[in-house]
Amino acid sequence: MAVQHVVPKAIRRLDDRIEFQWSVDHVGDFAGRSLRLACPCAACIDEMSGRPLLDPASVPDDIRADTITAVGAYGIRVRWSDGHATGIYTYAMILGLCPCPACAAAK
Numbered sequence: 001m002a003v004q005h006v007v008p009k010a011i012r013r014l015d016d017r018i019e020f021q022w023s024v025d026h027v028g029d030f031a032g033r034s035l036r037l038a039c040p041c042a043a044c045i046d047e048m049s050g051r052p053l054l055d056p057a058s059v060p061d062d063i064r065a066d067t068i069t070a071v072g073a074y075g076i077r078v079r080w081s082d083g084h085a086t087g088i089y090t091y092a093m094i095l096g097l098c099p100c101p102a103c104a105a106a107k
Contacts (some may be wrong), residue, residue, distance in 0.1 A: 005074070005092075006022070006091050006092055006095050007073060007074075007091055008020040008021055008022050008091060008094075009021045009022065009023065011068060011076065013064075013065050013068060014029075015064065016031065016032045016033070016062055016063065016064045017029055017030060017031055017032060018030050018032060018035060018065055018068070018078075020094060020095075020098075022095065022098075026100065026102065027100060028094070028095070028097075028098040028099060028100050028103070029099065029100070030094075030097070030099060032063050032064045032065055032080070033059055033060075033061060033062075033063050034097070034099070035065075035078070035089065035094075035097075036059050036063050036078075036080050036082070036084070037054065037056055037059060038089075038093075038097055039054065039084065039086075039087035039089075040087050040088070040089065040093065041086040041087035041088070042086075043084075043086060044084075044087065059082065060081075060082065062081075063080055063081050063082055064080070064081045065078045065079070065080060065081075066079045066080065066081055067079040071088050074090050074091060074092075075088050075089050075090040075091055075093075075094075076088070076089050076091075076094075077089075
């Protein structure tokens, strides 16, 4: 599904999870670790090849979002409990990773 411009209606930090409410009937509930492992920054992904640089073993299972800050009208920056805070997660990227049953079935 091609997404031009999407903005969640609400974002909530829930312990070690982050919930994105896209519409009344579409909520994506992400484990913090899954989003941390998907960080798109240059320290986590090689900019030239797209090869992952982040070692998954270095990310704690109980990692959590300390803060979530809006970046323009297109995404968020998360300060993680491991101190990492350089990735900008676009809403389109997050929606593309959505683990809800409807999105999982469509993949």
